[in-house]
Amino acid sequence: MPGIESEPLKFAYWVPNVSGGLVTSDIEQRTDWGYEYNRDLAVLAENSGFEYALSQVRYTASYGAAYQHESTGFSLALLLATQRLKVIAAIHPGLWHPGVLAKFIASADVISGGRAAVNVVSGWFKDEFTGLGEPWLEHDERYRRSEEFIRVLKELWASDHAEFGGDFYRIHDFDIKPKPVGRPHPEIFQGGNSTAARKLAGRVSDWYFSNGKDFDGFSEQVEEVRGYAAENDHAVRFGLNGFVIARETESEAKAVLREIVEKANTDAVEGFRNAVKQAGGSTSDKKGMWADSEFKDLVQYNDGFRTGLIGTPEQIADRAIEYKRRGANLLLLGFLHYLEDVEHFGKHVLPVIRAKEADLERGAATPEPLAVSTP
Numbered sequence: 556m557p558g559i560e561s562e563p564l565k566f567a568y569w570v571p572n573v574s575g576g577l578v579t580s581d582i583e584q585r586t587d588w589g590y591e592y593n594r595d596l597a598v599l600a601e602n603s604g605f606e607y608a609l610s611q612v613r614y615t616a617s618y619g620a621a622y623q624h625e626s627t628g629f630s631l632a633l634l635l636a637t638q639r640l641k642v643i644a645a646i647h648p649g650l651w652h653p654g655v656l657a658k659f660i661a662s663a664d665v666i667s668g669g670r671a672a673v674n675v676v677s678g679w680f681k682d683e684f685t686g687l688g689e690p691w692l693e694h695d696e697r698y699r700r701s702e703e704f705i706r707v708l709k710e711l712w713a714s715d716h717a718e719f720g721g722d723f724y725r726i727h728d729f730d731i732k733p734k735p736v737g738r739p740h741p742e743i744f745q746g747g748n749s750t751a752a753r754k755l756a757g758r759v760s761d762w763y764f765s766n767g768k769d770f771d772g773f774s775e776q777v778e779e780v781r782g783y784a785a786e787n788d789h790a791v792r793f794g795l796n797g798f799v800i801a802r803e804t805e806s807e808a809k810a811v812l813r814e815i816v817e818k819a820n821t822d823a824v825e826g827f828r829n830a831v832k833q834a835g836g837s838t839s840d841k842k843g844m845w846a847d848s849e850f851k852d853l854v855q856y857n858d859g860f861r862t863g864l865i866g867t868p869e870q871i872a873d874r875a876i877e878y879k880r881r882g883a884n885l886l887l888l889g890f891l892h893y894l895e896d897v898e899h900f901g902k903h904v905l906p907v908i909r910a911k912e913a914d915l916e917r918g919a920a921t922p923e924p925l926a927v928s929t930p
């Protein structure tokens with residue numbers, strides 16, 4: 556994919572469609588999981604430089620999240636409330652039939668003028684599957700199913716006579732109309748970082764999402780996934796999760812992080828820690844999400860503190876640029892008080908990032924990256 560590295564860094568935010576915000580902590584959070592708040596947030600985000608929003612999927616009250624809005628319906632509502640924002644809905648193979656989802660996303664894409672996307676999540680939460688009476692496949696089998704799921708989506712979106720013969724799905728002479736309008740198809744993001752997840756991205760995903768990582772942890776994934784993609788003559792982009800705490804001084808930002816962790820909801824974090832052992836940690840090479848997470852990392856569901864986007868706008872911009880140099884095409888961001896923090900990011904952090912990106916393009920020397928700034 557020529558020129559992919561020189562594209563401007565893109566920004567996404569986690570839609571707070573699950574109650575309790577993005578941290579499992581009793582710190583005051585002014586974020587609201589309801590629709591009106593999220594509608595206003597989506598409009599604010601697209602006016603603040605965000606190109607994407609990612610709706611989470613959680614089906615049952617659990618681990619500090621008592622209420623959840625369903626991701627595909629909620630994403631469509633946000634698409635209708637906005638003009639330019641692309642909204643990515645997280646979905647589980649195993650709980651959706653790919654033909655039904657292909658149909659839903661095709662309609663959402665047509666209605667929104669090509670702004671619908673999906674995040675295929677293979678699953679870590681066993682109780683959600685067994686509680687719904689669905690089988691819980693072994694880790695790598697979940698990824699084999701996800702690959703078939705993605706291939707079926709693409710086939711149904713492209714062909715007037717879709718055919719697919721797999722172990723999980725069989726499609727025969729099927730025609731979905733209307734076809735989506737996004738080209739070549741609605742973008743397919745993929746969450747999951749195990750070896751099986753990396754290989755999947757190297758074969759079929761448009762985007763590989765990394766959990767929060769320091770520089771080396773991110774680079775290690777980029778190199779491996781790029782290797783798999785090269786073997787398959789496939790192009791994949793990279794998104795990296797990070798939790799942003801931007802304040803006037805570094806010590807103020809770090810104090811907020813300390814308070815979040817000190818006020819962590821310990822039972823919820825421990826329950827979550829136990830449940831996510833079903834992810835990459837359950838495989839023989841123990842690579843994957845949460846495989847080496849500590850308690851304080853898990854206070855942010857997706858290890859977002861590890862990315863170290865915590866400090867002054869200048870410090871955050873320096874790190875963002877370093878991640879870009881290491882292969883990030885997109886930063887997926889979470890915030891404490893969404894409405895306030897997204898607006899602040901757009902006004903005070905993004906312009907610094909854009910100025911540094913312009914320097915990078917001109918070949919100007921970039922400052923040495925800062926050390927990972929978690930206390």
Ligand SMILES: Cc1cc2nc3c(=O)[nH]c(=O)nc-3n(C[C@H](O)[C@H](O)[C@H](O)COP(=O)(O)O)c2cc1C
Nearest residue numbers: 611612676677678746747748749752834835843844
């Ligand atoms: C950015 C991102 C978003 C994710 N969103 C969800 C989600 O909304 N719901 C969910 O159940 N899992 C979600 N996951 C989890 C993964 O899809 C995956 O199923 C799980 O973590 C196992 O990953 P691994 O075994 O490959 O390490 C997300 C992962 C990432 C990286």
